[in-house]
Amino acid sequence: MDLRLNPNLTLNRTQPDTARKAVMPDESHGPQGFTDEFKAALRAVSKSQNYSGEMQRQVQMENPKVSLEETMVAMQKAQIGFQATLHVRNRMVQAYTDIMNMSV
Template identity: 60%
Template sequence: MDLRLSPVSPSIQAPNLSRVGISTRSTNPDAGDGQADAGFSGALKGALSAVSAAQNTSTGLQREVALENPKVSLEETMVAIQKAQIGFQATLHVRNRMVQAYSDIMNMQV
């Protein structure tokens, strides 16, 4: 069974960031090397960066709403907040499952 996670592009996560002046560039120095990570570690790294980007988007939109920017609506801000919250909860569940699996493996009798 082949299970692959496709990376989420920043343009899908936050289509309105360019109009409020928030950068969507990655701050990872290894991000521009042109080599794709393979396997589970690459998928996990991509998922974590997508969740981080969603949280950064949410924070930026919250700041713009607080500054009463007329280009940012409250509705899109609330949607971004919910996306970030769901992504964080999913990440937390995956982390808990990984820790549990590690504990189970370490407690196995050899």
């Protein structure tokens, strides 16, 4: 196994900030990590489900301002959001399981 560095593959030392900017996240909007993004996505799914539930209640109470079509669309959006969240959760659990089963 050859462990020597290839000089053609090293970073150009005249532009160190360019490589650093490509790797570092953009913090112009504040520090947002994976956890913050995941929480925001969960809140959006929850809000969609709550909106769908409220639309269903309004249709059941025969509110003339709420149509059945809008309610069905809201229900489908909530269902799709929940299914996507469920798939992400399953992938994260599988990744965690794979990492924990790795030998050291």
